[in-house]
Each structure stands twice: as C-alpha cells, then as structure tokens.
Amino acid sequence: MxxxxxxxxxxxxxxxxxxxxxxxxxxxxxxxxxxxxxxxxSSAATAGFVKLWPVGFTLASYExxxxxxxxxxSFLVSLERVVLGAVINMTLTILIAYPxxxxxxxxxxxxxxxxxxxxxxxxxxxxxxxxxVVKQLNLLDTVWALVLPGAVPVFNVILLLNFMRSQPKxxxxxxxxxxxxxxxxxxxxxxxxxxxxxxxLLLFICVGHWNSWFDGLxxxxxxxxxxxxxxxxxxxxxRDPSMMTTSEELKTLSQIxxxxxxxxxxxxxxxxxxxxxxFLQKHFIQGITLGSVKx
Amino acid sequence: xxxxxxxGTLAFMLFLTACSSNGNNNNTAGTPxxxxxxxxxxxxxxxxxxxxxxxxxxxxxxxxxxxSLGSTVQFAEGESLDNNVxxxxxxxxxxxxLKNEWTVPDAQYGQKMNVSIASxxxxxxxxxxxxQLQKLIESDxxxxxxxxxxxxxxxxxxxxLSSDGGVGWTAVTFGGKKMALPSTASVIDGTxxxxxxxxxxxxxxxxxxxxxxxxxxxxxxxVKQKPGGxxxxxxxxxxxxxxxxxxxxxxxxxxxxxxPKAWVKGADGKLAYGSTQPVMKQALAKxxxxxxxxxxxxEFGVYDANKVNELITSGKIGMFYGQHWxxxxxxxxxxxxxxxxxxxxxxxxxxxxxxxxxxxxNGALLFYAVKKGAKNPEALVKxxxxxxxxxxxxxxxxxxxxxxxxxxxxxxxxxxVTAQDPLQNINIYRGVKKAFEAKSDEGxxxxxxxxxxxxNKYLAGDNTFWAxxxxxxxxxALSVEDYYDQQKLIVLNGFLGAPTATMLKKSSTLDxxxxxxxxxxxxxxxxxxxxxxxxxxxxxxxxxxxxxEVNDWAAAK
Numbered sequence: 001m002x003x004x005x006x007x008x009x010x011x012x013x014x015x016x017x018x019x020x021x022x023x024x025x026x027x028x029x030x031x032x033x034x035x036x037x038x039x040x041x042s043s044a045a046t047a048g049f050v051k052l053w054p055v056g057f058t059l060a061s062y063e064x065x066x067x068x069x070x071x072x073x074s075f076l077v078s079l080e081r082v083v084l085g086a087v088i089n090m091t092l093t094i095l096i097a098y099p100x101x102x103x104x105x106x107x108x109x110x111x112x113x114x115x116x117x118x119x120x121x122x123x124x125x126x127x128x129x130x131x132x133v134v135k136q137l138n139l140l141d142t143v144w145a146l147v148l149p150g151a152v153p154v155f156n157v158i159l160l161l162n163f164m165r166s167q168p169k170x171x172x173x174x175x176x177x178x179x180x181x182x183x184x185x186x187x188x189x190x191x192x193x194x195x196x197x198x199x200x201l202l203l204f205i206c207v208g209h210w211n212s213w214f215d216g217l218x219x220x221x222x223x224x225x226x227x228x229x230x231x232x233x234x235x236x237x238x239r240d241p242s243m244m245t246t247s248e249e250l251k252t253l254s255q256i257x258x259x260x261x262x263x264x265x266x267x268x269x270x271x272x273x274x275x276x277x278x279f280l281q282k283h284f285i286q287g288i289t290l291g292s293v294k295x
Numbered sequence: 296x297x298x299x300x301x302x303g304t305l306a307f308m309l310f311l312t313a314c315s316s317n318g319n320n321n322n323t324a325g326t327p328x329x330x331x332x333x334x335x336x337x338x339x340x341x342x343x344x345x346x347x348x349x350x351x352x353x354x355x356x357x358x359x360x361x362x363s364l365g366s367t368v369q370f371a372e373g374e375s376l377d378n379n380v381x382x383x384x385x386x387x388x389x390x391x392x393l394k395n396e397w398t399v400p401d402a403q404y405g406q407k408m409n410v411s412i413a414s415x416x417x418x419x420x421x422x423x424x425x426x427q428l429q430k431l432i433e434s435d436x437x438x439x440x441x442x443x444x445x446x447x448x449x450x451x452x453x454x455x456l457s458s459d460g461g462v463g464w465t466a467v468t469f470g471g472k473k474m475a476l477p478s479t480a481s482v483i484d485g486t487x488x489x490x491x492x493x494x495x496x497x498x499x500x501x502x503x504x505x506x507x508x509x510x511x512x513x514x515x516x517x518v519k520q521k522p523g524g525x526x527x528x529x530x531x532x533x534x535x536x537x538x539x540x541x542x543x544x545x546x547x548x549x550x551x552x553x554x555p556k557a558w559v560k561g562a563d564g565k566l567a568y569g570s571t572q573p574v575m576k577q578a579l580a581k582x583x584x585x586x587x588x589x590x591x592x593x594e595f596g597v598y599d600a601n602k603v604n605e606l607i608t609s610g611k612i613g614m615f616y617g618q619h620w621x622x623x624x625x626x627x628x629x630x631x632x633x634x635x636x637x638x639x640x641x642x643x644x645x646x647x648x649x650x651x652x653x654x655x656x657n658g659a660l661l662f663y664a665v666k667k668g669a670k671n672p673e674a675l676v677k678x679x680x681x682x683x684x685x686x687x688x689x690x691x692x693x694x695x696x697x698x699x700x701x702x703x704x705x706x707x708x709x710x711x712v713t714a715q716d717p718l719q720n721i722n723i724y725r726g727v728k729k730a731f732e733a734k735s736d737e738g739x740x741x742x743x744x745x746x747x748x749x750x751n752k753y754l755a756g757d758n759t760f761w762a763x764x765x766x767x768x769x770x771x772a773l774s775v776e777d778y779y780d781q782q783k784l785i786v787l788n789g790f791l792g793a794p795t796a797t798m799l800k801k802s803s804t805l806d807x808x809x810x811x812x813x814x815x816x817x818x819x820x821x822x823x824x825x826x827x828x829x830x831x832x833x834x835x836x837x838x839x840x841x842x843x844e845v846n847d848w849a850a851a852k
Contacts, residue, residue: 043631048605128413135416141397218410221397223364234400235366241620242540243660245480245715247723247742248697248707250766252367253624259601 031270038062038263045259061264070223070231071265077143078210078228079272085147085209086202092152093201097160098186117154127218134219145219146227147209156201163197164190199283203276210273228269236262348449348680352390358674359396359418360711361411363404368708380696381709389681391674393711394418412436419669420678420712422661425466428475429793437664438672441473447676451683452714455479459717463659465852466791476679477659479714483721483785485656487546488775489644490621492613493637495522504644507550507581513614514590523610523633530590532615534603537813542603544817546616546643548578549786550651557654558790558845566789566845570809571833576826577646582817596814608632616643619720619772622765630761638765640772642779652784657791663712678712687716692741721780724773731769795844801837808832 032052037045041056049055065071096117104110125133130149139145171193175185191198216230223231244250362376370379376398385391396418399407405424411417412430423431431437448456456463456479463477489504491513496502499516501509514530521528534542538556548555554569555578561567569575585591592598592606604625606612610633619640629636645651663679665672685693697707707713716722719742726743727750730736736747749763765771779785794802812829815821 043608043628046601046604046625046628047609047632048602049609127410131410131414135414217399217403217407221399223398223400230403231400234402237402241624242485242618242656244620245484245720246707247720247746247766248705249365250620250623251762252365252705253620257601257624 031267034263034267037259038267040260042258042260045263061258061260062268064261065264065268070226071228071268073224074226074228074231075269077216077225080143081146081227082206082209084143085150086205088147088151089153089156089205090198090202093156093160094186094191094198096152097157097164098182098190100157101161101164101190117152117157120152121154131218140219141221141225143225146212146215149215153201153205153208156204160194160197160201163194167193196283199280203280206276207273232265232269235265346446348447348452348677349389349684350677351388355386355390355392356671356674357392357394358420358669358671359394360420361408361418361422362395362398362711363401363422364398365401365705365708367705369704371704376709379709380706381711384685384696385678385681385711389674389677391671391678393678417666419666419671420675421664421666422478422712423475423664424660425662425793426799428467428662428664431664432469432474436667437474438667438669439472439474440476440665440672440675441471443665443672444473444476444676447673447680449680449684451687452676452680455683455687455714455716459658460787462657462787462791466657466659466793467662468852470851475662475664476675477714478661478663478712479659479717480656481715481717481720482655482658482787483717483776483780484619485540486653486776486779486785487540487549487616487618487643488640488653488772489546489642490615490617490626490638490640492522493639494635495613498522503639503641506648507547507644507646510547510614510644511581511585511588511590514585515588517613518588518590523613525609525611527611529592529606529612530614531585532603532607532612533591533595533817534598534600535596535814536599537810537817539600540618541600541621542598542615542617544578544582544616544813545654547582548575549653550644551575551578551581551646552651553578554654554786554788557786557788559786560789566842566849568833568838568842570813571830571838576823579813579816579826580823581646583819583823586817586819591817593818596818604628610636619766619776622772623762626765627762630758634758639770640765640775642775642784650782650784652786653779655785655787657788658717659714675712679714682710682713686713694741697741720767720773721776723767724771724777727767728769789849790845792845792848795841795848797837797840797844801841805833805836805838805841808836 029052033050036052036054037050038061039054039057039059040050041058042061044050044055099107100110100114100117102110107113124130134140134145134149139148167190171189172185175189180188211229213227213229213233216227217233220226220230223234226234241250241253244253364376370376376382377395382393385393397407397411405427408421408423408427411421412423412427412434415434415436417431417436421431421437428437456477459477459479459482462482463479464473467473467475467477489510491503495517496513499513499520499522501513501516504510504513510531518528518530531547532542533544536542537544545555551574553572553574555575557569558566559569561572582591586593598606603615607615608625608629610629617640622638622640626636626638629638643651643653663675665675685696696710722740723742723746726736726739727747730739730743730747736744739747746763746767749760750768753760753764753768767773808829812821812825816823816825
C-alpha cells in the first residue's frame with residue numbers, strides 16, 4: 001500500500017495506462033470503423049467518407065445480410081460445428097491428457113503414447129492426402145469433415161497435460177487411498193481442478209472452429225453447407241472485374257463490390273465470439289488469481 | 296462434484312452418438328453407390344446418338360460437372376443450381392441429366408478445382424484455366440476433343456468459337472490436338488482507355504488528350520487548380536497492382552509502344568518480353584517525372600482497388616487509365632456523390648504523333664475439358680451447342696433462359712457450359728448507335744434493345760441508368776473500343792499458352808523483382824537507370840530461358 005504513494009510509481013502507472021489504453025484503442029478502432037461502414041450508405045463508404053461514425057445512416061446492409069439465405073445457412077453450420085467440435089475436442093483432450101500426465105512408473109508406455117501424439121504436430125500428411133482420406137471415408141459434404149480431422153488438438157492436450165502435472169500429486173494419492181478409481185479421480189478431482197485451463201482451451205477451440213474457413217472450402221461441395229467464415233471469405237475477397245464479360249454480369253458489379261454489406265457480414269460473423277469472450281475470460285482470470293494466492 | 300460427473304457423461308454420450316450417427320452416414324452414402332451400376336447399365340445401350348448437334352438421347356444419360364456460383368446469383372423458390380430452367384432444358388431437350396458434383400462460390404473456384412485435380416477426382420466436364428489445363432494434360436486426365444468436336448459442333452458453335460481470331464483455339468491446341476473447348480470471350484474488352492472528368496476539363500480549360508504530354512498537362516492543371524474542391528488532388532490514379540486493368544500503368548506504357556507483361560514480336564521477328572524492352576524505360580521515366588511533379592499520390596504503393604475507388608469517388612482524382620467496365624464500377628458511386636461528375640472515356644494517348652495501340656486481352660479465360668474415360672464426351676459439345684443456340688440462335692434469344700420477371704434472378708448464370716460471342720459488347724454499341732440514328736430498335740438483338748431502353752431511361756432523367764449510358768451510350772466506353780477496332784489499334788499478346796516450365800518455377804521471383812524495381816523508379820526511390828540492372832537480372836534469373844520457351848511454343852504452333 002505504501003509504494004502507491006511514491007511519485008515514480010505513479011508516473012509509471014500512468015505511463016502504463018496510456019500505453020495499454022493505446023494498445024486497446026488500436027485493436028478497437030478497426031472494429032468501430034467496420035461497424036460505422038456497415039451502417040453507412042454505400043456510396044459514402046466507397047468514397048471513404050466514413051471514419052468512426054456512420055455517414056448516411058441506414059440499416060439496409062444488415063437487412064441484406066440477414067435476408068440472405070446463404071448467410072443464415074452458413075451461420076447455422078458454424079454453430080453446429082462449434083458445438084460438435086467443442087464437445088469432441090474437449091472430451092478427447094481430457095481423456096488423453098489425464099493418462100499422459102501420469103508418470104512413467106504408473107503408465108508404462110507413457111512416452112511412446114506421448115510421442116504418438118506429438119509426431120502429428122511435427123509431421124502432417126498434407127492437403128491432398130488429407131482430402132483423399134476424408135473423401136474415402138465418405139465424409140465429404142458432411143459436418144463431420146469439419147470436426148473429425150482435427151478431433152484431437154494435440155497442442156491443447158499438451159497444455160492440459162502440463163497443467164494437470166502442476167497440480168499437487170497428494171490430492172490424487174489421497175483420493176486413491178479413499179478408494180477412488182481413475183474415472184472418479186479424473187472427473188471429480190482432475191477436471192474440476194483444471195477448470196481455468198479448460199476454460200482457456202474451450203475458448204481456443206471455439207475461436208478456432210469459428211474462424212477456420214479453408215477446410216470448409218475443400219471439404220464441402222455445396223455453398224449452403226459452408227461454415228460462415230468460408231462463405232465470408234468468398235464475399236470479402238475482391239474479384240477481378242476483367243473476368244466479367246457480359247452486360248448482365250457487369251450490372252452486378254456494384255452489388256458485388258459493395259463495402260457496406262461486406263462490413264455488415266463481417267461484423268455479424270465476429271459478434272458471437274465477441275460475446276463469448278467476456279464469459280470465459282472471467283473463468284481464467286479467476287483461475288490465475290486463485291493459483292497465485294495458494295502458491 | 297456430482298454436476299461435473301453429469302456434464303462429463305453427457306459430453307461423452309454426445310460424443311458416442313456423434314460417432315454412431317457418423318456410421319449411419321456411411322451407410323446411407325453406401326446405398327446410392329450400390330445402385331449406381333444399374334443406372335449406368337441402363338444408359339449404355341442408348342449411347343448411340345445421332346450426330347445431330349442438338350439431338351436428344353432416347354434414354355437420358357448422366358454427366359457430372361462442377362460449378363462456380365456468382366455471389367449475386369439467386370434462385371426462385373424451390374430452384375437451385377441442380378434444378379433450374381437450364382438443367383431442365385438439358386434434360387428435356389437433350390436427354391442429358393447434368394449433375395453438379397460440387398458447387399463453390401466463384402471466388403474460390405480455382406482453389407477447389409486445384410484440390411480436385413491434385414487428388415485425381417474430377418467430374419466428367421470441367422471448366423479450367425490454362426495452368427490447370429496443362430496439369431490435366433500432363434497427368435493424362437482428359438481426352439482429345441478434336442474428333443468429337445468436328446462431329447458434333449453446330450455451325451453456330453464453330454463460328455462463335457473461332458470468331459476471336461483464333462486466340463482461344465491456339466491456347467488449347469497441344470500437338471495438333473484440341474484438348475479443350477475455349478469459352479470464348481471478348482479480346483477487345485481488355486483494351487485500356489483514359490477516363491477523365493469532363494466537367495473538370497472544362498473548368499481548367501483544356502481539351503481531350505492526344506499525346507502523353509497532354510495527359511501530363513491535364514494532370515498538372517487538376518493538381519494545381521483542384522477543380523473538385525478537395526484540399527488535395529492528384530493527377531492520375533495509380534494502385535499498388537501497377538498492371539491492373541484499372542488504375543495501372545499499362546495504358547500509359549502502351550502510348551510509348553511498350554507492352555509490359557505481354558510478349559510482342561521484336562524487330563528480329565521473335566517474341567520478346569514487353570517489360571524488359573527499352574521503350575518501357577521511357578514510360579517509367581515519364582511516370583517518375585509525373586511523380587516528381589506531385590501528380591501521383593506518393594502512397595500508391597499500398598493502395599488496393601478499394602482505396603483507388605475511394606480517391607476517385609470522393610473527387611480527389613479526375614483521371615485514370617481503366618477499362619470499359621469502370622462505367623459500372625466504381626464510377627456510378629462517383630456520380631452518386633457528385634451529380635456534376637461527368638466521366639468520359641478517351642482512347643489512350645500516344646508519346647508521339649501516331650495514334651497509340653492498346654494491348655487487348657487473351658480472350659478465353661476458361662476452357663472446358665472432358666475427363667478421360669467419360670462415356671459421352673460429345674455431351675460437352677452438345678451442351679455448348681445448346682447454350683449458343685439459346686443465346687444467338689436463328690430465332691433470336693430464347694428469353695425463357697435469360698429473362699425473368701424477377702430481375703434479381705440472373706437466369707443466364709445457371710448455364711453450365713457457355714461461350715460468348717467475342718464481339719458481343721461492341722455489337723451492342725453499334726446496335727445502339729444504329730437505333731439512335733433510326734430512332735427505333737426494331738429488329739435489333741435483345742442486348743441492344745435492353746441497353747437502348749436503359750439509355751433512353753437515363754436520358755429521360757432516371758439516374759439509376761447512368762452506368763448503361765456511360766457504357767454503351769454514344770460517347771460511352773464501348774465507343775472507344777469501337778474506335779480501336781475500326782482503326783486497327785490493337786496489339787495482341789504473342790504468347791497464349793499455359794505458363795512454361797521455367798515460368799512456373801521462376802515467375803514469382805521475376806514478377807516481384809519487376810514490381811519492386813518499377814515501383815521504386817516511379818517513386819523516385821531508384822534512378823531510371825536501375826531499369827538496365829533489372830533487365831540484366833531478369834535475363835540471368837530465368838528470363839532468357841523463358842524467352843526461349845515462349846519462342847519454341849510459338850514455333851510449334
């Protein structure tokens with residue numbers, strides 16, 4: 001408490017606030033700009049008149065985005081994939097991390113198994129073999145093609161494994177003495193203790209699934225089966241107008257290159273993750289402080 | 296504690312059901328493949344079609360393809376890319392049941408097709424670009440179409456596909472064999488023109504540019520007098536992609552008879568790379584002069600097309616090198632922001648007294664090929680016959696396939712196999728001109744009537760049709776193309792083949808080197824003489840090999 005009154009300390013604090021505030025602003029401004037563009041009239045947006053406040057306020061682009069069947073369909077696919085993907089990823093992560101967090105004398109082939117998983121981080125089959133495996137398994141064009149190829153997030157497994165190892169062994173030993181088996185220890189002790197880590201992993205997984213787009217492009221055969229980000233990529237990238245040749249096509253040019261509808265769709269797509277963040281953040285901040293007090 | 300057990304079990308059970316329903320998927324997927332041999336067995340006896348270009352298969356045959364879908368394409372209730380007026384037409388009129396193996400938004404089509412090709416699983420009919428075509432030929436995945444085309448192509452098809460001056464066929468002919476059918480497109484639509492704000496020209500008291508020096512004078516006047524009323528005005532729009540058709544340096548270079556990125560015949564009759572010719576140095580020197588005089592935005596090196604749009608539509612720039620389609624994008628936005636913005640296209644200016652020739656495009660961008668082993672390769676030719684018949688047939692355009700009462704449906708976009716009359720757009724301009732002279736569009740083509748109608752609506756005061764007026768109107772963009780065509784002011788790229796072996800290996804390095812060098816010269820960050828170093832490096836780093844390969848290709852044609 002005393003050090004707070006020191007003059008140097010106060011200067012340092014203020015410098016900190018300014019620096020961090022500036023950094024936060026740098027992250028926030030682009031988002032606000034996109035939001036402002038999405039609420040603006042199309043010609044004002046094209047001319048770059050829109051900075052941080054809408055010019056010619058209109059909701060037309062949101063109406064357009066939300067009326068677009070493709071947008072809704074893709075939104076639902078993304079939701080489905082996040083829920084399925086999170087359940088599968090979390091379950092497998094927990095089930096793999098727990099045994100691997102044990103020591104060699106408790107789990108004989110531990111390092112062999114560990115390497116079995118770690119190798120997949122170092123080497124991958126590559127795009128085409130991956131595509132062929134998914135194709136041969138008849139998973140193409142189903143939501144499983146999006147969640148099964150990445151079902152075991154090995155990096156997350158390692159994070160959780162290390163977290164579990166850092167927990168006091170005595171807790172487990174006490175449980176075993178009381179007659180608990182591995183299943184009860186896992187679900188009653190290891191998992192509840194790892195809640196902060198699990199919240200972090202859940203966030204990683206949800207953001208990862210929500211944001212990935214390339215697998216949707218190669219594994220899905222119909223645009224209506226696209227997850228949202230794959231669809232969004234097709235909307236946002238600029239097409240070369242020289243490819244458009246007939247007068248019918250040319251007339252659609254201004255519609256395709258409309259900045260405001262792009263902005264509206266970008267914002268709508270970012271919204272769910274923005275909303276998810278505060279809820280999970282609470283968990284892992286709590287986790288960190290709890291840990292520090294105990295140490 | 297109990298709760299977490301519950302959650303854990305729930306999660307696990309969800310996972311189990313997830314896996315089991317996956318098993319079901321496998322089963323259902325297995326059923327159709329089991330019944331597939333039956334349908335194909337039923338189809339095979341009927342595979343003896345008459346060689347009528349539009350003849351119908353008695354027993355319908357099944358053909359697969361892959362489609363790209365434009366982002367603005369919409370469907371009527373209950374319709375889709377698998378079920379629409381075109382696909383029903385194929386089935387009812389030709390007996391061809393066309394199945395879309397996959398569909399992808401047009402912007403991602405190339406990528407998806409690459410994966411298909413690399414994994415060796417392509418549908419019967421594919422639309423590919425030249426690089427992909429080359430890959431398909433190298434991996435022996437497609438068949439020679441020469442004979443099938445000769446037998447089945449209708450007169451109209453033959454005429455349309457060769458009316459681009461043969462550029463399409465040149466690209467797809469490998470060792471005398473037609474390996475694909477070009478989806479012909481206009482060559483002349485690739486020409487450059489100068490778009491200038493006529494209202495600004497009047498304000499500064501200058502007239503249309505004839506020479507590059509005139510262009511410079513106009514740019515100077517725009518920068519000094521700021522006719523748009525903005526605090527900062529630039530003379531000429533330029534983006535980071537300096538070879539873009541819009542906001543690029545191509546149009547200015549053509550004025551010096553330099554044709555960057557293209558292969559043009561030199562004095563020795565051999566093809567030479569346009570970017571490394573001495574005339575290119577003069578063009579760059581002129582651009583550097585313009586930059587020094589403050590006529591070019593010093594930040595152009597980071598501007599993408601959207602940023603260039605911004606400068607043009609906000610009245611900060613009144614002149615740029617562009618193409619015919621700028622009438623639709625982004626100029627209407629400029630007009631919306633400022634009703635005085637009267638953009639007028641002019642032919643490119645020349646460095647000397649002779650009129651300048653513009654480079655044109657390579658025509659076809661897509662090529663239709665048939666998978667090796669496909670049972671009915673002629674189906675592709677028939678589909679193309681059908682499409683062209685509906686577009687340009689003797690009975691005029693079949694409106695069922697193009698028009699609909701709901702204007703947001705672009706029925707033409709459902710057509711799977713198509714080609715365009717390379718002169719279509721220029722003919723629209725000529726037709727509209729005729730209609731204005733005769734004050735009637737009686738007996739003219741559908742496209743002409745459509746545009747003539749739109750232009751008249753604009754002239755009657757409906758500003759939503761401004762773009763059509765600027766495109767096909769009396770002094771619209773197509774009038775410039777017509778001028779090029781009449782005066783024979785067009786230069787064609789001498790190399791139309793797929794990228795050569797060395798190009799595939801080296802071109803990314805060489806392109807980067809070129810772009811960096813040229814951008815630096817324009818920005819006055821490097822002396823004009825660094826062009827000579829660039830040429831030496833270009834040759835050493837693979838340019839000489841590429842030149843040889845390109846000339847070998849030309850010799851083999």
